[in-house]
Amino acid sequence: MSTLMKRSILLSIWLVSIFLASLPVCGHAAENSFAKKTDFKDNRTIVIEFAGAVDEEWATSPANFKVNEKQNPDVLLPVEKVELSPDKKTVLIRFGEDIDLRAAHVVSMTPVSSEGKNMGPAILDVKKSYFGYLFSILIGAMLINNYVFTKYLGLCVFIGTSRKKDTAVGMGITFTIVMVVSAMISWFLYQYVLKPYRLDYLQVVVFIGLVSLTVQAVDTVLRKVNPALFKAFGVYLVLVIANCVIIAVPLTLASNEYNAFESFMLALGAGGGFLLALFLMSASRERLELANVPPTFRGLPIAFVATGLFALAFMGFSGMAIF
Amino acid sequence: MAATKKTNSELLFNGILLENPIFRLALSMCPAVGLTTSIKNGLLLGTAVLFVQVFSSCTIAAIKNFIHPRIRIPTYTLTIATWVTVIDLVLAAYVPEAYKQVGLFVKLIVAFAIITMRLEMFACKNTVTSSFFDGVGMGIGFMVGMVTIGFVRELLGAGTLLGYDVLGFKPLLFFVLPAAGFFCVGIMMAMFNYIEVVFNRSKERKS
Numbered sequence: 035m036s037t038l039m040k041r042s043i044l045l046s047i048w049l050v051s052i053f054l055a056s057l058p059v060c061g062h063a064a065e066n067s068f069a070k071k072t073d074f075k076d077n078r079t080i081v082i083e084f085a086g087a088v089d090e091e092w093a094t095s096p097a098n099f100k101v102n103e104k105q106n107p108d109v110l111l112p113v114e115k116v117e118l119s120p121d122k123k124t125v126l127i128r129f130g131e132d133i134d135l136r137a138a139h140v141v142s143m144t145p146v147s148s149e150g151k152n153m154g155p156a157i158l159d160v161k162k163s164y165f166g167y168l169f170s171i172l173i174g175a176m177l178i179n180n181y182v183f184t185k186y187l188g189l190c191v192f193i194g195t196s197r198k199k200d201t202a203v204g205m206g207i208t209f210t211i212v213m214v215v216s217a218m219i220s221w222f223l224y225q226y227v228l229k230p231y232r233l234d235y236l237q238v239v240v241f242i243g244l245v246s247l248t249v250q251a252v253d254t255v256l257r258k259v260n261p262a263l264f265k266a267f268g269v270y271l272v273l274v275i276a277n278c279v280i281i282a283v284p285l286t287l288a289s290n291e292y293n294a295f296e297s298f299m300l301a302l303g304a305g306g307g308f309l310l311a312l313f314l315m316s317a318s319r320e321r322l323e324l325a326n327v328p329p330t331f332r333g334l335p336i337a338f339v340a341t342g343l344f345a346l347a348f349m350g351f352s353g354m355a356i357f
Numbered sequence: 358m359a360a361t362k363k364t365n366s367e368l369l370f371n372g373i374l375l376e377n378p379i380f381r382l383a384l385s386m387c388p389a390v391g392l393t394t395s396i397k398n399g400l401l402l403g404t405a406v407l408f409v410q411v412f413s414s415c416t417i418a419a420i421k422n423f424i425h426p427r428i429r430i431p432t433y434t435l436t437i438a439t440w441v442t443v444i445d446l447v448l449a450a451y452v453p454e455a456y457k458q459v460g461l462f463v464k465l466i467v468a469f470a471i472i473t474m475r476l477e478m479f480a481c482k483n484t485v486t487s488s489f490f491d492g493v494g495m496g497i498g499f500m501v502g503m504v505t506i507g508f509v510r511e512l513l514g515a516g517t518l519l520g521y522d523v524l525g526f527k528p529l530l531f532f533v534l535p536a537a538g539f540f541c542v543g544i545m546m547a548m549f550n551y552i553e554v555v556f557n558r559s560k561e562r563k564s
Contacts, residue, residue, distance in 0.1 A: 189390060
């Protein structure tokens with residue numbers, strides 16, 4: 035059983051890395067050689083780094099900077115103020131309202147003046163790499179918004195199958211596979227059937243039906259194709275339907291309007307996060323079996339208290355931003 | 358098919374106390390942990406669950422003879438999903454403010470183990486009337502559980518009840534924190550166990 039698990043874990047890692055390698059990795063381009071680097075700092079700030087010191091008078095006047103989204107060149111974003119760092123090489127452009135970090139932005143500047151010299155006008159692209167954005171969705175679903183510890187979903191299965199490490203890992207892997215498959219199908223169905231025909235209100239019925247179908251399909255295929263794997267993971271398949279996460283993820287995808295890549299990453303993150311939670315919990319519950327627990331707390335109550343401690347620990351991830 | 362011999366009031370009582378879904382059967386823990394920061398949330402979701410449980414129990418009890426045993430689980434799931442859609446749309450239309458807070462969980466009722474379990478264990482073997490009372494009992498039992506946890510957490514965490522300030526100060530802010538839901542449920546389960554232990558001990562002493 036353990037070699038099978040190792041093999042399937044390796045296989046899934048390979049699949050993910052191939053998928054990631056196939057994504058276009060975007061960078062940023064600066065058209066003026068004097069400007070070195072551009073980046074978003076937070077929701078309201080753009081940072082521009084210059085090769086040398088620029089003049090304060092020029093740099094701190096908001097009129098010298100025009101910012102717009104690449105898709106809508108006519109809509110200028112309101113620049114509230116511009117700050118210059120003490121070494122005069124970095125400029126922070128602050129905005130009055132939140133900007134969309136996913137979109138590419140263009141900063142056009144009047145001729146840059148540096149120590150009295152004119153370095154010429156500059157038009158700069160600012161964008162996040164799409165790869166980084168996808169990665170942040172994955173990590174977000176896995177750690178920052180872990181479905182078990184910070185969204186409290188899937189607890190029945192979580193408590194039920196976290197008694198032994200073997201069971202926990204088996205359940206986690208089965209769940210991740212079913213999760214990814216059913217989330218992708220339901221994303222497709224929502225975007226291309228439910229939405230165009232205005233059948234949004236059938237979400238729940240369609241998604242839960244899809245999940246049952248996926249489970250049934252995985253069951254049948256696995257039984258014929260790989261009986262050994264079926265023996266190891268087959269028992270967990272039925273439990274997958276009773277897990278709220280499996281229906282929560284398609285609903286999240288539908289309400290957030292994610293595209294195919296983003297949906298894949300969210301589903302993978304949700305599955306991986308569930309696997310992580312199950313593994314952590316089963317490891318600590320194996321210890322709890324041996325511990326001297328008061329009789330009234332034995333079994334479920336102490337498991338809940340332990341989960342609470344994990345949840346507190348996972349709160350430490352909240353507010354973390356990657357890329 | 359062994360129909361139950363319990364009377365209707367026994368069925369009601371059974372769901373509320375002896376087989377309380379949250380504290381005794383330990384099913385549907387997700388909303389019990391995630392949504393119980395206030396009594397209001399508990400009441401709203403409890404109502405939704407009561408509605409879905411009663412109606413799907415009755416539906417399955419009424420059509421139980423037409424369901425092929427092999428497809429009974431998908432049938433249950435789709436029945437529940439239909440009633441969940443109904444209550445979801447109703448709540449979104451009539452109480453939009455409160456719905457915003459519990460929105461996702463109302464849709465998730467479809468995956469709650471308690472409802473499927475009652476259909477499988479009870480409704481597919483019994484008449485419509487007894488299924489109705491079983492459904493009402495389970496629904497109210499769920500609501501009682503949610504409201505009890507909500508009561509403790511709202512009182513200790515925010516010092517209010519149903520939004521009204523009763524204490525005037527906030528004793529333990531920790532209890533409205535999300536993670537405290539787990540502690541609260543765990544400790545309350547332990548309390549129920551303790552009551553059971555004491556009850557059994559006094560029974561033994563009498564005999």
